[in-house]
Amino acid sequence: MLGIPDAGIWLAYLLCIASTILCVVYGIINWNKGEDTNEVSVQKDIEWENKEKEIDSKL
Amino acid sequence: MLLKIIITIVYLAIVAFLGVIGYKNTKNTKDFLLGGRNIHPAIMALSYGATFISTSAIVGFGGTAGVFGFSLLWLTFLNIFLGVFIAFTVFGKRTRKMGHNIQAHTFPEFMGKRYESKLVQKFSGGMIFIFMPVYTAAVMIGASKFLETGFNMDYNVALLVFAAIVAAYVFFGGIKGVMYSDAFQGTIMLVGMTILLVTVYSKLGGVTEAHTKLTDLMKNAAVMEQTAGLAKGGFTGWTSMPEFFSKYWWIVVSSITLGVGIGVLAQPQLAVRFMTVKSDKELNRAIPIGGIFILLMTGVAFLVGSMSNIFFFEKTGKIAVAASGGTDGIIPNFLDSFMPEWFVAIFLIVLLAAGMSTISSQLHTVGTAVSRDLFNTEKMEEKKSMLISRLGVLVAIVMTIVLAYVLPTVWDGAIAISTGLFFGLCGASFLPMYVGALYFPKLSKTAALSGMFSGFGASLLWMMFFHSKESVVLKACQAIFGKPTLAPEGTMIQFVDPIVIALTLSILVTVIVGLATKSKYEQKHIDECFEGIGK
Numbered sequence: 001m002l003g004i005p006d007a008g009i010w011l012a013y014l015l016c017i018a019s020t021i022l023c024v025v026y027g028i029i030n031w032n033k034g035e036d037t038n039e040v041s042v043q044k045d046i047e048w049e050n051k052e053k054e055i056d057s058k059l
Numbered sequence: 060m061l062l063k064i065i066i067t068i069v070y071l072a073i074v075a076f077l078g079v080i081g082y083k084n085t086k087n088t089k090d091f092l093l094g095g096r097n098i099h100p101a102i103m104a105l106s107y108g109a110t111f112i113s114t115s116a117i118v119g120f121g122g123t124a125g126v127f128g129f130s131l132l133w134l135t136f137l138n139i140f141l142g143v144f145i146a147f148t149v150f151g152k153r154t155r156k157m158g159h160n161i162q163a164h165t166f167p168e169f170m171g172k173r174y175e176s177k178l179v180q181k182f183s184g185g186m187i188f189i190f191m192p193v194y195t196a197a198v199m200i201g202a203s204k205f206l207e208t209g210f211n212m213d214y215n216v217a218l219l220v221f222a223a224i225v226a227a228y229v230f231f232g233g234i235k236g237v238m239y240s241d242a243f244q245g246t247i248m249l250v251g252m253t254i255l256l257v258t259v260y261s262k263l264g265g266v267t268e269a270h271t272k273l274t275d276l277m278k279n280a281a282v283m284e285q286t287a288g289l290a291k292g293g294f295t296g297w298t299s300m301p302e303f304f305s306k307y308w309w310i311v312v313s314s315i316t317l318g319v320g321i322g323v324l325a326q327p328q329l330a331v332r333f334m335t336v337k338s339d340k341e342l343n344r345a346i347p348i349g350g351i352f353i354l355l356m357t358g359v360a361f362l363v364g365s366m367s368n369i370f371f372f373e374k375t376g377k378i379a380v381a382a383s384g385g386t387d388g389i390i391p392n393f394l395d396s397f398m399p400e401w402f403v404a405i406f407l408i409v410l411l412a413a414g415m416s417t418i419s420s421q422l423h424t425v426g427t428a429v430s431r432d433l434f435n436t437e438k439m440e441e442k443k444s445m446l447i448s449r450l451g452v453l454v455a456i457v458m459t460i461v462l463a464y465v466l467p468t469v470w471d472g473a474i475a476i477s478t479g480l481f482f483g484l485c486g487a488s489f490l491p492m493y494v495g496a497l498y499f500p501k502l503s504k505t506a507a508l509s510g511m512f513s514g515f516g517a518s519l520l521w522m523m524f525f526h527s528k529e530s531v532v533l534k535a536c537q538a539i540f541g542k543p544t545l546a547p548e549g550t551m552i553q554f555v556d557p558i559v560i561a562l563t564l565s566i567l568v569t570v571i572v573g574l575a576t577k578s579k580y581e582q583k584h585i586d587e588c589f590e591g592i593g594k
Binding site for chain 2: 006028040045048
């Protein structure tokens with residue numbers, strides 16, 4: 001297959017493409033899922049981000 | 060030559076500009092408070108990809124594919140499936156949420172706070188500080204090898220030039236707010252590798268034709284003669300797997316595929332990337348970009364590395380590794396000899412981009428490991444804490460330069476070996492504890508510590524006394540036992556990568572100690588860690 005005689009190799013070749021397709025399909029299906037609007041967690045995110053900036057500024 | 064210099068300078072100017080813009084943006088607290096953090100999923104994915112893939116993957120592992128062939132595609136498969144899909148869905152979402160819940164900013168801090176253990180934090184921080192330079196050196200060697208060939212300069216001079224670029228980058232704030240410049244570098248890499256793939260396949264007459272030519276190459280008497288040494292180790296051709304359980308099978312499967320493929324799941328500099336987005340939605344959207352990115356990076360590098368044998372043999376009568384003077388020289392020499400000059404100039408910045416984006420994250424990880432994990436600079440005055448983290452980064456840069464100077468003299472294929480070493484060490488030491496942190500609320504601190512120490516200890520011992528690739532160089536086995544490895548002669552044990560032994564052991568130890576000990580966390584702590592996650 002594909003000019004590759006060894007099944008162990010063309011399987012890897014196809015799995016590379018298949019796993020990329022899996023990533024694309026998963027992304028499309030879940031494109032709008034997972035938004036976090038909970039106020040407490042948004043506040044925690046903001047707290048985290050501010051601290052991150054402070055840490056960065058010391059590097 | 061002039062073209063290469065001009066393109067490189069333009070590139071460096073853009074990166075510097077983006078670095079400044081990115082950093083200014085991250086400083087703008089008002090914007091953030093009004094609109095919420097808003098790193099675009101494409102920026103996050105490209106930044107993750109550019110951090111993940113470096114000159115090490117393209118030059119080092121691409122060159123290794125020039126020797127071992129398409130069998131390295133198993134690593135690409137793991138890079139996409141484990142390194143992107145599983146990493147984002149199984150690890151990323153929980154890491155993001157828990158990281159924000161417990162306000163962790165580094166991987167060691169995440170572990171330390173989750174397991175309520177300063178020892179976990181300090182030990183992981185120390186490990187990163189000591190061993191990260193080995194991986195950073197691998198990236199630096201890759202970029203320097205390409206500068207060496209691209210500008211016809213001595214390797215040591217190329218190393219100093221690249222080190223000077225990195226030092227300037229760090230000095231002018233290049234490791235702060237790296238998301239935008241990383242994403243820019245990722246885009247350059249994406250374009251460059253796509254052009255490379257299309258060019259190589261079309262020059263060889265198409266996909267199937269190219270593969271057939273590579274398969275047929277092994278039928279040539281001269282090639283068979285040149286690969287006779289490799290064949291003794293189990294090499295059977297560039298389009299077939301090495302003989303089952305042979306020396307090269309163990310190297311390809313255990314060191315390259317498993318060592319790097321699994322190790323990526325517990326990479327400190329990648330784990331923190333998950334925390335930079337505001338919700339799972341951004342992670343979901345980043346997955347497709349990440350998957351395509353990795354396919355086009357390692358997939359192309361490994362295909363081109365393998366197929367370079369056809370080009371080299373037709374022109375010089377020698378296979379790639381022989382014509383290039385070693386594994387790490389294959390990709391740079393291939394591009395320089397068979398691609399148009401304009402493309403080599405573009406590719407030069409692809410590799411600089413790949414190197415810089417990874418090195419900046421590595422140094423960022425070292426800097427924060429020193430300032431937050433090894434020394435708690437939180438309560439120190441600002442100047443002192445800044446001095447400590449900057450000194451940490453400086454020491455890491457010096458260690459990296461020394462290693463990048465020494466390692467190519469002790470190992471052929473130093474890039475892939477050094478990368479595998481760091482990935483393997485992280486995988487064996489951190490992975491069981493990381494899974495436990497995210498999925499097993501009651502896993503005790505003792506179990507986490509035992510798993511980490513056993514994984515780390517077993518890795519080091521296996522490298523020093525059994526895995527001949529390292530034990531021969533480290534010489535501890537020779538000094539103590541009078542022989543380079545304790546592995547019985549005539550067996551394949553000396554080729555079994557440390558990750559196989561050490562990760563198995565650390566998983567077993569974590570599970571057994573976890574079952575035998577009781578956790579002492581207060582319910583409040585567990586609730587805080589797992590808030591919004593579900594146990």
